[in-house]
Amino acid sequence: MSVPLIQAYRVGRYIAGRKLRGVKRYPLVLMLEPLFQCNLACAGCGKIDHPKETLQKRLSVEDALRAVDECGAPMVSIPGGEPLIHKDMAQIVASIVQRRKFVYLCTNAILLPKHIDEYRPSPYLTFSIHLDGNRERHDESVCQEGVFDKAVAAIRLARSKGFRVTVNCTLFNGENPAEVAAFFDEAMTLGIEGITVSPGYSYHHAPRQDVFLGRSASKRLFREIFKRGPKSADGESRRRWSFNHSSLFLDFLAGNQAYQCTPWSTPTYNIFGWQRPCYLLTDEGYAPSFRSLMEDTAWDKYGVGRNPACDNCMAHCGFEGTAVDDAFMHPLKALKVALRGPQLTGPMAPDLPIVYGEHARHVVASVPVADVKRATRASDAQHTAGL
Ligand code: SF4
Numbered sequence: 001m002s003v004p005l006i007q008a009y010r011v012g013r014y015i016a017g018r019k020l021r022g023v024k025r026y027p028l029v030l031m032l033e034p035l036f037q038c039n040l041a042c043a044g045c046g047k048i049d050h051p052k053e054t055l056q057k058r059l060s061v062e063d064a065l066r067a068v069d070e071c072g073a074p075m076v077s078i079p080g081g082e083p084l085i086h087k088d089m090a091q092i093v094a095s096i097v098q099r100r101k102f103v104y105l106c107t108n109a110i111l112l113p114k115h116i117d118e119y120r121p122s123p124y125l126t127f128s129i130h131l132d133g134n135r136e137r138h139d140e141s142v143c144q145e146g147v148f149d150k151a152v153a154a155i156r157l158a159r160s161k162g163f164r165v166t167v168n169c170t171l172f173n174g175e176n177p178a179e180v181a182a183f184f185d186e187a188m189t190l191g192i193e194g195i196t197v198s199p200g201y202s203y204h205h206a207p208r209q210d211v212f213l214g215r216s217a218s219k220r221l222f223r224e225i226f227k228r229g230p231k232s233a234d235g236e237s238r239r240r241w242s243f244n245h246s247s248l249f250l251d252f253l254a255g256n257q258a259y260q261c262t263p264w265s266t267p268t269y270n271i272f273g274w275q276r277p278c279y280l281l282t283d284e285g286y287a288p289s290f291r292s293l294m295e296d297t298a299w300d301k302y303g304v305g306r307n308p309a310c311d312n313c314m315a316h317c318g319f320e321g322t323a324v325d326d327a328f329m330h331p332l333k334a335l336k337v338a339l340r341g342p343q344l345t346g347p348m349a350p351d352l353p354i355v356y357g358e359h360a361r362h363v364v365a366s367v368p369v370a371d372v373k374r375a376t377r378a379s380d381a382q383h384t385a386g387l
């Protein structure tokens with residue numbers, strides 16, 4: 001386990017409280033998106049395809065804190081866009097930390113050296129640095145050379161100042177398992193607390209659609225990566241990789257758990273309001289309040305086999321909450337997987353059955369084409385401009 005005991009204790013106590021009260025759906029991590037603007041234009045990003053007026057909008061400090069209080073989740077993840085572009089970010093973070101919520105400030109790290117002294121090290125604050133692989137792979141993923149080196153320098157700087165740091169790694173089509181394993185080894189040498197890892201969700205609004213992994217390919221890839229195991233530079237086995245995930249989520253990634261997603265465990269709030277149903281689906285509308293999100297969303301319309309837009313999703317924002325709930329209900333099963341690691345051979349757990357009709361597939365498939373073309377052009381333009 002990579003999180004400090006205080007975090008494990010407080011989150012465990014929060015879940016136990018919800019279970020004792022018989023609460024069926026509870027939030028675990030609030031995804032707070034303070035802006036969509038970014039200083040990169042990554043090939044697999046589904047967040048930056050907005051008109052200029054939208055990209056210039058910011059969540060106010062008051063709105064951000066109101067969302068934190070309304071939601072009540074013990075952890076707050078702040079992705080974007082690039083949060084460090086927001087001029088009030090340090091104030092938002094300090095106010096959430098003051099509420100004793102565990103903040104994960106997700107950043108591509110380019111602006112971190114400039115802003116780091118606006119933040120104070122705390123057990124409640126973690127910089128989650130975007131790193132999708134080794135130098136070549138990461139720079140390819142973010143469509144700009146030199147970003148890997150900047151991210152690694154920023155990790156070292158943050159660690160030297162006593163901050164908690166994790167690495168946030170998204171895996172795409174064409175990954176080499178040996179290279180990913182070597183990257184995990186390298187990441188651990190940077191003194192980080194853990195690695196957050198997920199297959200990239202195939203955003204309809206992403207500039208490139210050919211980069212995403214399918215569901216079966218994701219499971220095979222994770223088995224192959226985990227089989228490599230951690231190694232030191234001279235090829236000897238070394239200390240374990242530390243993941244910022246529950247053992248059962250890793251087991252799910254390796255194809256051993258047939259989980260349904262629980263999108264309410266990671267509700268999303270941004271400049272448009274409470275996003276239905278999750279962080280990843282951006283065309284399903286918004287709720288006027290957190291209560292309305294939880295009570296009026298047609299949750300049964302979403303998830304594996306229920307919606308074609310969910311077909312290839314194995315992202316932690318959908319399934320980590322499911323895995324944590326499972327671990328809470330079946331602690332011995334979770335302990336066994338934690339001690340032995342995920343099963344890496346033999347048959348995989350069958351996927352949940354598809355219950356949506358062909359019409360649903362057609363509707364989803366027909367929506368993104370124009371958007372993808374538009375996004376591709378935008379990305380090409382930004383790339384050409386050297387952004
Ligand atoms: S994925 Fe890339 S472009 Fe999108 S918000 Fe993150 S750093 Fe910015």
Ligand code: SF4
Pocket residue numbers: 261262263277278279280281302303304309310313314315317318319
């Ligand atoms: S499976 Fe869940 S988390 Fe993934 S896109 Fe669908 S609703 Fe969102």
